Amino acid sequence: MLEIIREYGLMLLIGEYPHGKLGGLALTLIISIVSLAVTFPCAILIALARTGQSRPLKAIASGFVHSVRAIPLLMLIFWAYFALPMAIGFPIDATYTLIIAIVVYQAAYLGEIIAAGIQGLPNGQVEAAKALGLGYVPTTFRVILPQAIFNVIPGIVNQLTTIIKESSLGSIIAVSELSYVMLQVNSNEVTKPLQIFGILAATYFILCFALSQATNWLERRIANRRTGRVLVEVIA
Amino acid sequence: MGYHLDFGKVLQGEYLDLILQGIQTTMVLFVLSWIFGLVLAIILTVVRAVKFRPTQLLVAAFVEYHRNVPMLIQLFVWYFGFAVVLPDAVNEYLNDIGAEIGYAIVALALNKAAYMSEDFRSGMRSIHPAQMEAARSIGLTYLGAMRWVILPQAWRLALPALLGQTLILFKGTSLAAGIGVAELSYQARYIEEQSFRIFEAYGIATAIYMLISFAIMWLSAVLSDRFRLRVK
Amino acid sequence: MIEFQGVSKWFGPLKVIKEISATVDKGTTIVLCGPSGSGKSTLVRTVNRLESIQEGTITVGGMDINAKSVNVNTLRTGIGFIFQQFNLFPHLTVIDNVMLPLRRIHKQSRKEALPAALLMLERVGLADKANSLPADISGGQSQRVAIARSLILKPEVLILDEPTSALDPEMVSEVLKLLRQLSGEGITMMCVTHEMGFAREVADRIWFLKNGALTFDAKPELFFSSGTHPDVRGFLSSIQKNH
Ligand SMILES: Nc1ncnc2c1ncn2[C@@H]1O[C@H](COP(=O)(O)OP(=O)(O)OP(=O)(O)O)[C@@H](O)[C@H]1O
Ligand SMILES: [Mg+2]
Numbered sequence: 001m002l003e004i005i006r007e008y009g010l011m012l013l014i015g016e017y018p019h020g021k022l023g024g025l026a027l028t029l030i031i032s033i034v035s036l037a038v039t040f041p042c043a044i045l046i047a048l049a050r051t052g053q054s055r056p057l058k059a060i061a062s063g064f065v066h067s068v069r070a071i072p073l074l075m076l077i078f079w080a081y082f083a084l085p086m087a088i089g090f091p092i093d094a095t096y097t098l099i100i101a102i103v104v105y106q107a108a109y110l111g112e113i114i115a116a117g118i119q120g121l122p123n124g125q126v127e128a129a130k131a132l133g134l135g136y137v138p139t140t141f142r143v144i145l146p147q148a149i150f151n152v153i154p155g156i157v158n159q160l161t162t163i164i165k166e167s168s169l170g171s172i173i174a175v176s177e178l179s180y181v182m183l184q185v186n187s188n189e190v191t192k193p194l195q196i197f198g199i200l201a202a203t204y205f206i207l208c209f210a211l212s213q214a215t216n217w218l219e220r221r222i223a224n225r226r227t228g229r230v231l232v233e234v235i236a
Numbered sequence: 237m238g239y240h241l242d243f244g245k246v247l248q249g250e251y252l253d254l255i256l257q258g259i260q261t262t263m264v265l266f267v268l269s270w271i272f273g274l275v276l277a278i279i280l281t282v283v284r285a286v287k288f289r290p291t292q293l294l295v296a297a298f299v300e301y302h303r304n305v306p307m308l309i310q311l312f313v314w315y316f317g318f319a320v321v322l323p324d325a326v327n328e329y330l331n332d333i334g335a336e337i338g339y340a341i342v343a344l345a346l347n348k349a350a351y352m353s354e355d356f357r358s359g360m361r362s363i364h365p366a367q368m369e370a371a372r373s374i375g376l377t378y379l380g381a382m383r384w385v386i387l388p389q390a391w392r393l394a395l396p397a398l399l400g401q402t403l404i405l406f407k408g409t410s411l412a413a414g415i416g417v418a419e420l421s422y423q424a425r426y427i428e429e430q431s432f433r434i435f436e437a438y439g440i441a442t443a444i445y446m447l448i449s450f451a452i453m454w455l456s457a458v459l460s461d462r463f464r465l466r467v468k
Numbered sequence: 469m470i471e472f473q474g475v476s477k478w479f480g481p482l483k484v485i486k487e488i489s490a491t492v493d494k495g496t497t498i499v500l501c502g503p504s505g506s507g508k509s510t511l512v513r514t515v516n517r518l519e520s521i522q523e524g525t526i527t528v529g530g531m532d533i534n535a536k537s538v539n540v541n542t543l544r545t546g547i548g549f550i551f552q553q554f555n556l557f558p559h560l561t562v563i564d565n566v567m568l569p570l571r572r573i574h575k576q577s578r579k580e581a582l583p584a585a586l587l588m589l590e591r592v593g594l595a596d597k598a599n600s601l602p603a604d605i606s607g608g609q610s611q612r613v614a615i616a617r618s619l620i621l622k623p624e625v626l627i628l629d630e631p632t633s634a635l636d637p638e639m640v641s642e643v644l645k646l647l648r649q650l651s652g653e654g655i656t657m658m659c660v661t662h663e664m665g666f667a668r669e670v671a672d673r674i675w676f677l678k679n680g681a682l683t684f685d686a687k688p689e690l691f692f693s694s695g696t697h698p699d700v701r702g703f704l705s706s707i708q709k710n711h
Contacts, residue, residue, distance in 0.1 A: 069403070070449030072410035074421050075442050083434045086239070165306035172308075172414055179309060186316060193316035201305045201313055208304035370555035373516055374569050375545035375621070384572045388559045466603035467558045 023176035046111030068108035076101040117148035154219040258423030265409040273348030280353035302350035315415040340412035359394030392465040399456035469494040475524035499667040502677035548618030556602040563598040608639030
């Protein structure tokens with residue numbers, strides 16, 4: 001176990017870099033964070049359409065969410081990797097196609113999380129804003145969204161955990177993220193698969209477990225904040 | 237461009253056979269892992285309910301491993317990792333009979349067991365303790381109260397989450413392609429490679445996935461509604 | 469029928485029941501009252517062993533309920549217990565709630581249990597709600613179903629812990645009316661309640677608890693008279709203020 005870490009540890013962290021492309025855990029993290037960052041605005045648009053007044057927008061958003069939820073992520077990755085370059089007529093880097101597939105997939109999930117956050121707000125909030133004479137845009141972007149998003153921060157962090165796990169599918173289309181690197185290591189060191197995949201699993205575990213603990217912690221903080229318990233805690 | 241969609245090319249002869257085989261393998265993966273996963277989930281829930289620290293910790297570790305490691309890696313661990321534990325002769329035999337599907341079923345079932353046992357547990361936890369008290373004060377034994385009062389509520393409360401897991405499992409069977417199981421997405425990829433009919437191959441596979449997913453979603457909605465537990 | 473002899477109970481270091489000795493005669497109705505936290509719930513819960521005791525003995529029908537030979541489940545089938553929050557089973561219809569003891573304890577078939585359960589529902593005036601779910605009936609109706617469920621095994625003792633405190637005011641009277649009727653039919657009843665009108669009219673004796681001790685045990689005439697215990701006087705005026 002230790003030998004493998006000594007020999008391939010650096011590769012696990014950053015891939016072939018600096019002699020080749022950046023890969024490994026670093027690339028996994030970059031892919032995940034970029035995916036989440038790109039997903040976020042898309043998810044907000046979907047959430048606004050889902051909770052808004054316009055019937056056609058509602059129907060489109062709902063159709064998108066349900067369709068995407070009906071397709072395995074791997075199929076979306078195949079579409080993005082094999083079919084998309086064909087359709088647009090020029091090649092795209094595999095890393096980008098992975099990000100595109102994850103963004104489409106996650107937009108459906110994150111959109112629903114944010115929509116739930118919007119629906120969970122007390123009705124009075126909208127009415128208070130309207131009573132102040134605020135229009136749709138300021139009401140949405142200054143009153144509704146900030147609160148809704150604050151309340152679903154735990155859900156967003158949880159989605160980051162999910163994305164990190166989903167990015168492992170990059171290994172199927174040769175994106176040199178963490179899993180792919182370790183598959184390469186495995187084909188070099190054919191006699192130690194248990195150790196190699198053990199290390200791989202452990203790496204994901206540490207990352208995702210830490211993030212899910214953070215999610216739980218945030219959930220408690222935010223639940224307390226909403227019920228005003230933090231104040232008591234601070235005073236006590 | 238000059239690309240003309242022609243589904244007929246893919247929906248015939250050898251390719252049609254491959255697609256049908258793919259559907260069959262996907263369904264075998266789905267149904268068997270669902271059944272094994274559910275049974276194991278129930279066992280895990282019971283074990284965890286027994287107040288014995290070591291076994292509780294063991295179950296908790298099992299659950300956390302399966303929730304925090306990507307499904308694909310869990311498949312790799314079984315497929316690449318388990319093989320070295322076995323003697324060569326056994327491995328050869330397993331490869332001959334196509335053991336990938338067996339590894340895939342084991343990995344998928346264990347993964348679902350972890351998630352489903354969590355769903356059961358949170359179902360149990362959302363039952364008010366007074367229900368147990370009321371059941372016992374009628375004169376039911378502990379097991380009687382479990383059987384007739386707690387569990388009938390617990391599974392109803394867990395049902396929507398369990399159905400959600402069912403859809404996730406169905407889609408997750410596609411990951412078995414990663415260890416060479418010739419299920420639907422694997423066949424789509426193979427047909428695409430052979431025929432260069434990218435849009436047709438993936439289009440048909442996607443349509444089949446969507447069809448079955450929609451059926452699962454519809455059934456989930458019906459069942460959730462039918463068995464919803466309304467508590468005042 | 470029920471006898472407490474030097475009963476004490478601790479929750480950890482906290483002594484919540486203090487050397488209580490008292491008797492409930494067969495067929496009588498006892499009302500328990502006292503300030504919040506005085507131990508009323510704890511005391512009535514010891515009778516069907518929802519709470520254990522550390523000192524003293526409790527006998528029901530001459531039998532020491534904490535003796536090793538006593539089967540707690542058999543004991544409980546002979547004692548009906550009603551909670552403030554009704555605790556109907558939400559997955560079962562009203563009639564299935566009432567039939568549950570017959571079917572799961574007396575192992576009767578649905579067919580065998582049905583007539584008795586319907587009769588019992590009629591007695592509490594809810595035959596028309598037999599097939600409703602608990603979520604679809606009012607609080608007062610829920611509590612009457614709970615009473616029907618606890619009476620279906622024909623217990624000799626009925627214990628009620630604040631049966632009307634969770635109810636809207638307009639529903640209190642329908643439950644009290646039923647209790648009045650039951651009390652008249654000769655069941656032995658212990659009822660924790662702050663409905664003093666009900667206590668005055670129906671109780672044979674009223675017990676006043678304070679800090680875990682049975683401070684005063686008297687007939688209603690004395691309890692509500694000017695010669696009552698000074699703590700009771702303070703308590704009565706305080707609950708009058710709140711009502
Ligand atoms: N499970 C428990 N663990 C520890 N202490 C308890 C427990 N249940 C009750 N107590 C304590 O025992 C005392 C008596 O409580 P009990 O519920 O019997 O009072 P009560 O007279 O029924 O009050 P209320 O009118 O509010 O229902 C209280 O001080 C309470 O805090
Ligand atoms: Mg009480």
